[in-house]
Amino acid sequence: MKVYEGDKAFQRATTTGWKTVVGTQINLLGIDFAFCPRYRNSQFAIDVFEVESGALVVSVPYTAADVCTNNTRDKAVEFYKNEIVGVVLSTFGKGDIKKMKKEIECVKKYVTNKIGERPDIIDLEEENNAI
Secondary structure (H helix, E strand, O other): OEEOOOOEEEEEEEOOEEEEEEEEEEEEOOEEEEEEEEEEOOEEEEEEEEOOOOOEEEEEEEOHHHHHHOOOHHHHHHHHHHHHHHHHHHHHOOOOHHHHHHHHHHHHHHHHHHHOOOOOOEEHHHHHHHO
8 A cells, every 4th residue: 555645636537527626645456546535415425536537436434523533634544544445445355456457447448438538637735836
């Protein structure tokens, strides 16, 4: 597992196009995922999606208490490692990593044909330093 430095503005694929979301990039088994907190319909969750395709892998409910407890990037990353990574890995089951990567490529092609090329991912730390 590799946690990338600094948060980024990622692009998530939706039925209506690309949506910018902010989160933390974590590499699991050679695949980059974005862990992005969100609040929608009076509920907190951590949406985890594959970075290249923008495809949602899992959305894990997150309580208001979790929000208060994990109020810094370091605390959030520890929470992801301890609570969310296992859920992400379980969605793949005991699958072959080559097969998973092949499926991701298929999804990426489908998404690109459906909503167009993914906009660039923005490193928020670099962008803040440029200001």
